[in-house]
Amino acid sequence: MGLLREAKKRVEVYSGKKKDSGKIHTxxxxxxxxxxxxxxxxxxxxxxxxxxxxxxxxxxxxxxxxxxxxxxxxxxxxxxxxxxxxxKKGKQIEKTAIEKGKPLETYDLEADFVKAKIRILNKKNEIVPIYSLKIPKIPLGTSALLNQIAQELTDKIPISIDDIKDQDKLKELKQKIFYQIKNVFFEKDVKLNEKNLNFLSGVVLHRVYGLGNIEVLMNDVNIEELVLNNSKYPISVFHRKYGWLKTNVNIKNEEQIYNLVSQIGRKVGREITALNPIMDAHLLTGDRVAATLSPISEGNTLTIRKFSRTPWTITHFISKEGNLMSKEIAAFLWQALQYELSLVVSGGTASGKTSVLNALTPFIPPNQRIVSIEDTKEIDLPQGLKWNWVSMVSRAANPEGQGGISMLDLMVSSLRMRPDRIIVGEVRTRKQAETLFEAMHTGHSVYSTMHADTVLQLKRRLLEPPINIPKNEAEALHLMLMQFRDRRSNKRRTLELAEVLTGGKTDLDINYLYRWRPRGDVFEKANDSVRVVEELNLHTGMTEQEIKEDLQDKINVLNWLLKNKEFDIDRIGRVMDVYYRDKDSMLKNVEKGNSVDRVI
The missing domain is CATH 1.10.10.10 (Winged helix-like DNA-binding domain superfamily/Winged helix DNA-binding domain)
Incomplete structure (x- = not known):
């Protein structure tokens, strides 16, 4: 039964002292x-x-x-x-502060029938803009009723660990709780119109099952990160468009933060206590959670990095609005992935490394077997590639130190699965890097991410301690792609693209192919490719001229996708499927300007 389907019960409007005006009232x-x-x-x-x-x-x-x-x-x-x-005197409903300021943007949100209005405001004497959340006011009496219902449901509905560890069971549980809440309103003969009944049921659902008003914030696709530093300050969010923002949502005290953190921990089978005051966890939605308890931090803290519900695609990146990379860079990477060249995407925190890696996956031919290995499930392939895809996620040990499965364990296991392509979420240790490069040397195409700010830094990370990969081993890598985030403007850009050359006597030689110039916000070609051209000539027989023509064909396809406003990863995957099955027919359709629907 879907959450949107209404319970088959009579809904009445309370007609007491106040006539129904659409406002919340009991x-x-x-x-x-x-x-x-x-x-x-x-x-x-x-x-x-x-x-x-x-x-x-x-x-x-x-x-x-x-x-x-x-x-x-x-x-x-x-x-x-x-x-x-x-x-009793002095008892009042807690109010969310109504912020005033110059509006930058306004939009609406909804989470489980709880509707909210978001206003991004420039406020005088504030360093950053304000993220103002406005939810319909719940009067004092109705709020007391919601607390009573929440307490009753906590006692009534048993929740097992199995229910909250399985995504499907979790969804069913959420629906069950929602309809149980509606039934309680009916049993208590609380007369409400349909809209307000659904709204109040959603509020109780968030109190019992979720994280209160934080659930509404989590439903904003523009928010990438949500942080709570302690109860002295309001929640802060990282907005995709505006960067860091202060919200008008406050948490009453440190105990309330602890309750939120504990609730998250229970959902993923983790525990945070005074003895173990640090928790790193991953929600079933893919969101990353980091929490600490006082006194190791000044107050209890909670950080949630949201996993994108709608993956960014290559057309997002090459669009005028996105401008993360040029069409020439995108076409070059497409060519590299088509012909099984290995790639490491690097950059700083939140520079878009995994997003870029995910956006490149539709370029993998659909007749190949793919294995992905991650700490948190973030890679999401187009539907056409899922038929032969094994997605593996590491697992932390239990409180007794047992049952842990590391990324290295999964990488070793993946080599026995006959993969054509291996995607590794992030390489951090020497053992992981050794396994990664061993996979490259045994004929697998490997794509991964690492932390480094420039191509030169990535080269040093690979060759120097603690990773310390021998130069001859490191030459198995073909391409290095560097991502950059300007913290002031919140721009994300492809900073550098370089190829690894072979045959250097002492050092790992690098050939820079493209660079981003911040002054004009443009991407410039640095040098012609040497190794990639040699590899393609050796393994495909294509001449240098044919390679250039192939790149131009790919640029034309990307322009066509952009012109047709194709931003869905599955539809782009279907276009790639047609391209690999019948390239000539595809290019004719592109040249004629036919619609994507006609092609796929």
Missing amino acids: ILDDIISTIRENKGIILLDKLSKELNIRDEETENWARILANEDILKINYPTNIFSNPELIL
Whole structure:
């Protein structure tokens, strides 16, 4: 049953003191306002008459408010006398700060029927813009009801480790909880219109199953990273367009942060305690989580790096808006992947290394076997390549230190699977690098990422301790692609593309092919290829002129994809499938300007 399918129950609108105006409102809010109108104190029977409900009903609602410390019920010693309801002072609903400033952008979000408005604001005296989250206001009485329902559901619905470790079971569990929440509203005879019922059910779902308002932030495709440094400061986010932003979402105290971190840990079978105050984990969605507890950090911290739900494609990168690389670089990389040349993509943190690697995968011919090895599942191949793809993910050891599966274990295992192509998420250690280059020497095409800021740094990382790969081994690598992120402007660019030359007497010789020039934000050709041309001539028989013509054909196809606004990885994969099966027919369609739908 899908989350969007409505429960087959009657939905009513509460018609108490206030007529339905579309705003969130329940009878508990009328109870609070009526007591306030009576100077903060009222007899139960009088309240029932004013609200036109039975005394028993009134008492049940009052108990919910009493449990939340909003009012006090004084029961008289004489059982024939009426209970007295006294509203406690100072109890108010927590409000999200409404930020003011010059708007840069406004858009809407929705997560499980919880709708929100996002405003990116430039605010006076703030170093960075403000990410303002506005969610419909929930009155004090209704909020108390939601807390009560959340507590009841926590006791009612048992959640096993198996349920939260399996993606499909997790989805079913989420749907089950959502409909259970709606049923509780019906059982309590809370009369709401359909829109508000779904909204409040979504809010409770996020409190019970998720991370509260953070769930809405996690649903913003523009957010790449979400950080909580401690309870003194609001949550910060890294926005794809605007970089680091402050939000108006605050966490009340350190205990609340600890509860969030513990909840995440339970979902992935990890534990964070005073004895083990550091947690690195990966959610089933692919998002990376890092958390620490005080006193090793000043307050409890939480960092979530989001995994892109819609992978970037090569057309995103060569578009005018993306401009991550030129069409010439993209065509050259396409040619390299088609003819099984190995590649390492390098760069700093969040420079787009894995995104580039993923965007290049559609260029792999569909008749080949692919094995991918990662710490976190981020690689997502087009549908046409999945039929012969083995995706493997490392596993951390349990608290007893058992059951761990390392990247190295998976790399060694992959060599026994007869792969044509091996994709390794990131190489960090000497053993991993040795296995990687051994795979290259045994005839496998290998694609991986490493941390290094320039081609020269990558060369040093490979040849010098601690990785220390011998020069002759390192020559098995064909290409080095360098990614760069300008932290001030949040631009991502392909900084350098170079090929590794063979035959150098003492050093690993590098031939730079393309460079990015920041002054004009342009990509320039540095040198003609030497090794790639030699490799293609040796293994395909193509002449240098034929290689140039092949590159131009690929540039034409990329321009055609861009003109047709094709940004979906599966559709680009289908275009590549047609290209490899019938290149001549494909190029004729491109030349005529036919639609992509007609070709695929």
